[in-house]
Structures are given as structure tokens and as C-alpha cells.
Amino acid sequence: xxxxxxxxxxxxxxxTLPGPVTDPSKLPKWNYDGSSTGQAPGEDSEVILYPQAxxxxxxxxxxxxxxxxxxxxxxxxxxxxxxxxxxxxxFSNPDVAKEEPWYGIEQxxxxxxxxxxxxxxxxVGGFPGPQGPYYCSIGADKSFGRDIVDSHYKACLFxxxxxxxxNGEVMPGQWEFQVGxxxxxxxxxxVWVARYLLxxxxxxxxxxxxxxxxxxxxxxxxxxxxxxxxxxxMRKDGGFKVIVDAVEKLKLKHKEHIAAxxxxxxxxxxxxxxxxxxxxxxxxxxxxxxSVRVGRETExxxxxxxxxxxxxxxxxxYVVTSMIAETTILWKP
Numbered sequence: 001x002x003x004x005x006x007x008x009x010x011x012x013x014x015x016t017l018p019g020p021v022t023d024p025s026k027l028p029k030w031n032y033d034g035s036s037t038g039q040a041p042g043e044d045s046e047v048i049l050y051p052q053a054x055x056x057x058x059x060x061x062x063x064x065x066x067x068x069x070x071x072x073x074x075x076x077x078x079x080x081x082x083x084x085x086x087x088x089x090x091f092s093n094p095d096v097a098k099e100e101p102w103y104g105i106e107q108x109x110x111x112x113x114x115x116x117x118x119x120x121x122x123x124v125g126g127f128p129g130p131q132g133p134y135y136c137s138i139g140a141d142k143s144f145g146r147d148i149v150d151s152h153y154k155a156c157l158f159x160x161x162x163x164x165x166x167n168g169e170v171m172p173g174q175w176e177f178q179v180g181x182x183x184x185x186x187x188x189x190x191v192w193v194a195r196y197l198l199x200x201x202x203x204x205x206x207x208x209x210x211x212x213x214x215x216x217x218x219x220x221x222x223x224x225x226x227x228x229x230x231x232x233x234m235r236k237d238g239g240f241k242v243i244v245d246a247v248e249k250l251k252l253k254h255k256e257h258i259a260a261x262x263x264x265x266x267x268x269x270x271x272x273x274x275x276x277x278x279x280x281x282x283x284x285x286x287x288x289x290x291s292v293r294v295g296r297e298t299e300x301x302x303x304x305x306x307x308x309x310x311x312x313x314x315x316x317x318y319v320v321t322s323m324i325a326e327t328t329i330l331w332k333p
Contacts, residue, residue: 050215087322104180104228119173188318213312223313230305239303262312
């Protein structure tokens, strides 16, 4: 499967191989009609798929596999929506590789009733009771869509996605899964495959998943993709200073990061509902209203990781993970 023209639409097709394959470089390149995905003109419509990562297929099981691909022109040039190519370049830079960047991505999403685009469990044309009882809740009047969430959890574990947990979110019908710790380019591959699996499972359930950062306007939480990050130097003794330096660099590049952190994020980052205002950069220990949060434990241990709370739920993990590495490791202000 690959990412289509909008940057958020996953597309996939299937082919039969003569025998089992475990190494992406042993898989054939393939192609598709890019004029049907908004990625190529009709008169020169071929886009070439380069296999990049293999996962086990939880739907067909057995030796069947899911293959994450990225997209190139017939001449071998990455097409504009191929964000993996540049990310892989950053992650293979020796200075980045030596720091072994770890990521943990908290992917929030909202389940919608098909045809009416209204959250699961919400009365048609109306609203549920205010937020408070829904976060990590149980019970048929508070928790909507758990069967989908658990099926997705199992599918990710089977596929080889390093999914580390799930929870119900603050807005009813909204959920989160976490992917990580993952290293380098594999963070992006795994988040995209986890999204693919989620969309396949919601399809079976007849439910729609949206990654919109603010699906319901008003006094309802938005959806983000908080990105937890550390490098070798941050995880070692004295790492807290390295974290502070990295966060200061992020502050200087706030505008560039915001521009790359997901579309419609200005509807989410208002300074309310556990967010920081989109125009100001702030950081703090244990502060969920900051752009970047450093954990209490990290401060106490003098080493660890930090959380960038700015990315929207519809962000591209290739872009966000590689940009954080580039700004904090490679960029010299």
C-alpha cells in the first residue's frame, strides 16, 4: 500500500508472489495509475512503487504480507507526495544515525457513523453530555467502538507494528493508540501501517475513521499526534541539558514546524482543551498546556525524553519525525 495524492488517503492493491518473501529488496517494483489518485497526468500516468517495509497481513494471515511502498516517477525521481524519501535521507545521515532517535507517537482519531459524519455514540443531530466521563471510560453509555479498537490493537501486534497501548479519549467516540518506541524511519512506516489497519477494520465494521484535528467545533477536545522523542545523548546521564538545548532549537523553528505539523491544526491549537496557542511556543515540566512537555520523571532523573504536543492527528509521521531530528541534531542556529 502507499499514500495517495491528498497526503492522507491510503491506497492498496494485491498481487500474488511465487513464494514467501521477508526482505523488501527481494520484492518486485510495481506501478499504478497515478492519474486516478491525483498524482500524475493521464497521458503519463504511471507511478512506480518501491517496496520499503514488510509487515505480516492480519487479514489474510499465513505467509501473506503487507508491504509499505513509496512512489517514484518512471525516471526514479520521488514524486512530490513521497515524504518518505527525504525522511530516509535525514535518518541515514551519520550524525542522526549515531544518536539513534527514538519515537513514541500517540495517534488520536475519531470514529464516525457512516453517511452522517457524526461521532459514534452521539445522538443523531444532537450532542452527548459534556466531556469528563469519557476518557478511559467503560460502559455502554460512555465508551463507543471498543470492538474496533481492540481488533485494531490485535491486528497491529500480529502485523509487527510496535503498538504500545490504546485508550479512550476525552471526547466521546474519540480514541488513541500509541506506536513506539521505534527508531528512525521505522516510526513513520509503522504509524502509516497502523493507520492503514485501522481504516481496513473500520471498513469491516461499517464505521468511518477521521483524523481531522478538530472534528466537532466548540467545547470538545481536538485530535493530535503527540510525538515523544529522545536521542542517545538525552537518554544518558546529563541528558537533561541536551533536552533543554533541543527544545530551545525547536522554539526558534516554531513557525516552520507548525507549517508542517498537519492541516487544520489552527482549529485545534487554541490554548484551550489541553493545547498551547498555535502562535506561541512554550515548554514546561508536566504541563499539558505547553507546546512541548517534559515529564516529571525526566526532570528527576536528569535524562530521558520530551513530548512535542503540537502535531495534529493528520500529520505525516515521515515529515514530523525527520523534521524533529533535523532541527535538534543537524541544525546549527
